[in-house]
Amino acid sequence: MVLKDYNKEDKVLLAVDCIIFGFDEEGLKILLIKRDFEPKKGCWSLIGGFQKKDENLDQAAIRILNHLTGLHDIYMDQLYAFSKVDRDPKERTISVAYYALIDIATHDSDLIRLDSAQWFSLKKVPSLIFDHNLMVKKAIARLRQSAMTKPIGFELLPEKFTMRQLQQLYESILNKKLDKRNFINKVNSLDILIKLEEKDMTVSRKGAYLYRFDKDKYYKKLLEGFSFKL
Amino acid sequence: MVLKDYNKEDKVLLAVDCIIFGFDEEGLKILLIKRDFEPKKGCWSLIGGFQKKDENLDQAAIRILNHLTGLHDIYMDQLYAFSKVDRDPKERTISVAYYALIDIATHDSDLIRLDSAQWFSLKKVPSLIFDHNLMVKKAIARLRQSAMTKPIGFELLPEKFTMRQLQQLYESILNKKLDKRNFINKVNSLDILIKLEEKDMTVSRKGAYLYRFDKDKYYKKLLEGFSFKL
DNA sequence: ACAAAAGTGTTTGCATTACACCCATGT
DNA sequence: ACATGGGTGTAATGCAAACACTTTTGT
Numbered sequence: 001m002v003l004k005d006y007n008k009e010d011k012v013l014l015a016v017d018c019i020i021f022g023f024d025e026e027g028l029k030i031l032l033i034k035r036d037f038e039p040k041k042g043c044w045s046l047i048g049g050f051q052k053k054d055e056n057l058d059q060a061a062i063r064i065l066n067h068l069t070g071l072h073d074i075y076m077d078q079l080y081a082f083s084k085v086d087r088d089p090k091e092r093t094i095s096v097a098y099y100a101l102i103d104i105a106t107h108d109s110d111l112i113r114l115d116s117a118q119w120f121s122l123k124k125v126p127s128l129i130f131d132h133n134l135m136v137k138k139a140i141a142r143l144r145q146s147a148m149t150k151p152i153g154f155e156l157l158p159e160k161f162t163m164r165q166l167q168q169l170y171e172s173i174l175n176k177k178l179d180k181r182n183f184i185n186k187v188n189s190l191d192i193l194i195k196l197e198e199k200d201m202t203v204s205r206k207g208a209y210l211y212r213f214d215k216d217k218y219y220k221k222l223l224e225g226f227s228f229k230l
Numbered sequence: 231m232v233l234k235d236y237n238k239e240d241k242v243l244l245a246v247d248c249i250i251f252g253f254d255e256e257g258l259k260i261l262l263i264k265r266d267f268e269p270k271k272g273c274w275s276l277i278g279g280f281q282k283k284d285e286n287l288d289q290a291a292i293r294i295l296n297h298l299t300g301l302h303d304i305y306m307d308q309l310y311a312f313s314k315v316d317r318d319p320k321e322r323t324i325s326v327a328y329y330a331l332i333d334i335a336t337h338d339s340d341l342i343r344l345d346s347a348q349w350f351s352l353k354k355v356p357s358l359i360f361d362h363n364l365m366v367k368k369a370i371a372r373l374r375q376s377a378m379t380k381p382i383g384f385e386l387l388p389e390k391f392t393m394r395q396l397q398q399l400y401e402s403i404l405n406k407k408l409d410k411r412n413f414i415n416k417v418n419s420l421d422i423l424i425k426l427e428e429k430d431m432t433v434s435r436k437g438a439y440l441y442r443f444d445k446d447k448y449y450k451k452l453l454e455g456f457s458f459k460l
Numbered sequence: 461a462c463a464a465a466a467g468t469g470t471t472t473g474c475a476t477t478a479c480a481c482c483c484a485t486g487t
Numbered sequence: 488a489c490a491t492g493g494g495t496g497t498a499a500t501g502c503a504a505a506c507a508c509t510t511t512t513g514t
Contacts, residue, residue, distance in 0.1 A: 006321050009280040011241035014324060050239040053322050057313040081311045081326050083287040091236050092283050094244060096311050149379075164493080181495070182477065189475095204492040205485040229476080394466080411468070412504065434465040436511040459503075 015088075015095040016060045017048035017132065018076060019139040020069075022104040022119055023156040028172035029104065029119040030136060032128070033068060036116065039090050040129040046136070047117075048095065061098040069117050070110040075155070076100040079139055087131045095131075099139045101155040122172070147173045151190065151228050154213055162200050162208040163187070170230060178230060190226070192218045245318075245325040246290045247278035247362065248306065249369040250299075252334040252349055253386040258402035259334065259349040260366060262358070263298060266346065269320050270359040276366070277347075278325065291328040299347050300340040305385070306330040309369055317361045325361075329369045331385040352402070377403045381420060381458050384443055392430050392438040393417070400460060408460060420456065422448045 020031040032044045049064035051057060061076050076098040083094045104119060111117055120126065125136060146152055153169050167183045187193060194214050199207035250261040262274045279294035281287060291306050306328040313324045334349060341347055350356065355366060376382055383399050397413045417423060424444050429437035 006243065009243055010283040012244050012281070012283065013236065013239055014242050014244065051242070051313075051324075053240040053242065054315060056315055057311055057324070078310060080308060081287055083281075083326075085284060085286055094281075094287070096313075162493090179478075180493090181479085184494085185496090186476090201485095205487085206483070206491080206493050207485080208493060392466090409504075409506085410466090411506085414467085415469090416503085434511090435513050436464080436466050438466060 013088075013091060013093040014051040014057075015048055015093050016051055016057060016064055017046040017095050017097045017135060018061055018065050019046060019079065019097060019099040019136055020065070020071070020074070021099065021101045021139070021143060021156065022107075023101075023169050023172070024104040024119075026121060027168070028122050030122065030125060031069065031111075032118055032120055032126075033114075034116045034118075035129065039088075043129045044120075044126045045129045046097075046132045051096075057096050057098075065100075069114060071102070071107055072110070074100045074102055074107075079135070079142060082131055082135060084131060095135075097135045097139065099142065101143075101152060103156055103158050106158055143173055144175075148230065149228060150222070150226050151187075151192065151218070154218070160196065160198070160200075160210040160212050162203060162210060164203070164208060166211070174230060183230070186228075186230070190221070190228070192221060243318075243321060243323040244281040244287075245278055245323050246281055246287060246294055247276040247325050247327045247365060248291055248295050249276060249309065249327060249329040249366055250295070250301070250304070251329065251331045251369075251373060251386065252337075253331075253399050253402070254334040254349075256351060257398070258352050260352065260355065261299065261341075261347055262350055262356075263344075263348075264346045265359065269318075273359045274350075274356045275359045276327075276362045281326075287326050287328075291326075295330075299344060301332070301337055302340070304330045304332055304337075309365070309372060312361055312365060314361060325365075327365045327369065329372065331373075331382060333386055333388050336388050373403055374405075378460065379458060380452070380456050381417075381422065381448070384448070390426065390428070390430075390440040390442050392433060392440060394433070394438060396441075404460060413460070416458075416460070420451070420458070422451060 022029045022031060031047065033047055035041050035043050035045045047065055047068045049067065051060040055063065057078065058076070065074060066072050077100070079097040079099050081094060081096045085092070087093065087095070122140065125133070127133065128136070147170065153166060156169055157165060163184055166187065167178055167180065171178055192214050193211045196210045196212065198210045200210055201207040252259045252261060261277065263277055265271050265273055265275045277295055277298045279297065281290040285293065287308065288306070292304070295304060296302050307330070309327040309329050311324060311326045315322065317323065317325070352370065355363070357363065358366070377400065383396060386399055387395060393414055396417065397408055397410065401408055422444050423441045426440045426442065428440045430440055431437040
């Protein structure tokens with residue numbers, strides 16, 4: 001090899017697919033859309049589109065998500081590049097998957113106008129196009145992994161939430177029951193929550209105290225590096 | 231949007247860059263090559279090339295690594311897709327980075343004929359082309375992360391090795407000193423090493439027992455899921 | 461005899477787990 | 488008065504960290 005001629009190299013379509021995790025009283029869910037174009041029109045699919053030349057992948061993910069769902073100000077992390085040769089039957093396409101966590105209730109206003117987008121419980125995810133089920137599987141694994149090492153959930157809960165909600169969130173992510181007292185002790189020892197005077201009275205006769213995250217403390221601890229085992 | 235015309239979408243060049251970690255008596259290193267083509271001819275660079283249409287990214291990484299270095303039978307993991315718009319000044323290129331761990335001594339015969347490839351200690355990595363230093367940084371972070379949660383090192387050491395070598399490996403990866411006795415106790419408790427009768431007499435007057443990995447036990451434990459904190 | 465690296469156990473503190481009863485309120 | 492979910496503390500256990508001396512053998 002003496003000189004590389006870039007023009008001789010193959011070019012490919014680069015897609016981005018977004019796995020959006022949401023949480024509400026029923027548990028952990030993902031957001032899917034019904035495709036309105038071929039191939040596979042009418043099938044359920046992740047939120048996806050093609051990257052444009054003048055944007056990087058993070059930007060493409062944000063644009064695509066916003067364009068298809070109206071969601072904005074969502075921070076997404078890159079998950080993995082999926083590149084099986086025949087993954088898209090129509091044309092050679094590589095897809096880079098992104099994922100994000102959001103609170104269903106606070107973002108529902110963005111979504112409400114869409115009849116094509118729908119939340120699915122993790123256990124009831126339908127068969128998706130291409131390799132999208134594989135992407136979902138990988139995203140869940142990543143989510144679980146990161147839930148075990150650092151506190152997440154921040155983004156999945158409303159501004160104010162009860163301890164029980166936070167615990168249920170972790171139970172859905174880790175897919176196992178946790179002890180109430182141990183969970184509370186653990187979370188309190190992290191010192192990233194602020195207990196409010198307010199109670200959520202809808203949840204029981206007695207009512208449950210509401211909490212919110214202390215973002216300053218949270219970010220400070222993130223830098224120092226937590227450990228958070230459950 | 232009614233129908234999607236794939237032909238209207240932008241296509242891009244997709245590159246693969248490989249971060250190859252190696253280990254020898256001097257510590258942890260990475261393998262770099264001197265570019266023999268433009269742009270940036272003569273600069274140090276990761277081992278990289280372009281993906282071809284008829285292969286997936288894993289295959290491309292293996293092909294490129296083998297082509298440029300002669301290395302074969304190396305298992306690589308995907309690290310991250312780098313997509314900054316102007317990362318390659320010549321043309322819009324997205325690069326998916328892969329990384330692998332190998333034992334320098336056992337693979338040296340593949341590399342010996344190359345004058346363009348060279349090992350660099352982690353602390354002495356030169357300035358690299360494009361965003362390759364960023365890739366290296368991310369790969370080190372990933373390596374550290376995975377070293378803290380599961381036993382790696384398998385691939386970084388020769389068939390037979392001493393406890394002290396294994397410990398030094400972990401010390402280089404984690405960049406801190408570890409206690410000899412605690413390290414040994416920990417590793418032994420995992421029950422994935424086989425102690426041999428043989429001793430390595432080159433290393434000291436007294437000599438040090440050699441060990442090798444028990445691959446069966448190791449893979450079995452991997453499935454069950456270890457935890458390995460140091 | 462001594463220098464150089466290998467080998468070996470025990471104690472201490474900290475973090476995780478298991479576990480059961482009372483409280484406040486609406487019906 | 489009772490049913491429902493919320494809230495609270497302690498004891499036992501397991502894991503990680505700290506720590507010092509003896510062994511071998513080449514020079």
